[in-house]
Amino acid sequence: xxxxxxxxxxxxxxxxxxxxxxxxxxxxxxxxxxxxxxxxxxxxxxxxxxxxxxxxxxxxxxxxxxxxxxxxxxxxxxxxxxxxxxxxxxxxxxxxxxxxxxxxxxxxxxxxxxxxxxxxxxxxxxxxxxxxxxxxxxxxxxxxxxxxxxxxxxxxxxxxxxxxxxxxxxxxxxxxxxxxxxxxxxxxxxxxxxxxxxxxxxxxxxxxxxxxxxxxxxxxxxxxxxxxxxxxxxxxxxxxxxxxxxxxxxxxxxxxxxxxxxxxxxxxxxxxxxxxxxxxxxxxxxxxxxxxxxxxxxxxxxxxxxxxxxxxxxxx
Numbered sequence: 001x002x003x004x005x006x007x008x009x010x011x012x013x014x015x016x017x018x019x020x021x022x023x024x025x026x027x028x029x030x031x032x033x034x035x036x037x038x039x040x041x042x043x044x045x046x047x048x049x050x051x052x053x054x055x056x057x058x059x060x061x062x063x064x065x066x067x068x069x070x071x072x073x074x075x076x077x078x079x080x081x082x083x084x085x086x087x088x089x090x091x092x093x094x095x096x097x098x099x100x101x102x103x104x105x106x107x108x109x110x111x112x113x114x115x116x117x118x119x120x121x122x123x124x125x126x127x128x129x130x131x132x133x134x135x136x137x138x139x140x141x142x143x144x145x146x147x148x149x150x151x152x153x154x155x156x157x158x159x160x161x162x163x164x165x166x167x168x169x170x171x172x173x174x175x176x177x178x179x180x181x182x183x184x185x186x187x188x189x190x191x192x193x194x195x196x197x198x199x200x201x202x203x204x205x206x207x208x209x210x211x212x213x214x215x216x217x218x219x220x221x222x223x224x225x226x227x228x229x230x231x232x233x234x235x236x237x238x239x240x241x242x243x244x245x246x247x248x249x250x251x252x253x254x255x256x257x258x259x260x261x262x263x264x265x266x267x268x269x270x271x272x273x274x275x276x277x278x279x280x281x282x283x284x285x286x287x288x289x290x291x292x293x294x295x296x297x298x299x300x301x302x303x304x305x306x307x308x309x310x311x312x313x314x315x316x
Contacts, residue, residue, distance in 0.1 A: 087219030173213035
């Protein structure tokens, strides 16, 4: 093979790159010479990936349940990467903001559309049986989803709506966390006590949630939005990607879960047990929680009717 001027140019650039790092280019070329070629199955870790499904029962549909939740967590990781990049972007532009929030929206839209796999893709009889072997675990315990919420908005907007207005301005993240909205979704309906699902979840992640809340005081998406110029903040497309993010995360995503719960659990004696004890009837419908990441972008009428139209349409 001829050593062309293009190859020489590349070698010179590589030499400059590694020279600036105090490294010897020849050593890196030796590494390239001895390295094995990249294979798809090794790079993607296909064998490892396909070995991560560990059913607790012999019901075939349990594998569907496991794999869809694993796929969900991978999408959440993609979304979190975008939130981190937005929060750490110093020279923020309107174009970058729109592009990265659109990516987050795209990830959630893919999940929402694919949730039919969970709603109609499993036999109800199988689900109600294998689900009992998974207690007290629940999708409620997805820490990455909670990270996404914390990265999205000022922490006060995650406080339960019934006590939000009573929280003092000087309240710490730890104090607000005690009233975070989702705790009500994992309390026993009769006694009001924390379920084991919630106790285990908080034991594992509570300190991380509070620490991330502190970190995101200036890094959450709402604060990133305010780094834009006033003109860009008022841009229709900028506002629209944020509004769509609110709809995706706080209406369409919980509504997809609500539809699934209605199909598999409604009027079933296993209602409470099969969800780890979570109070899904009050926790999932958006109109009950009124959780809104960017309230300033919505009219009072839109906030008053938050999620109502979507619920009525979906359950027709």
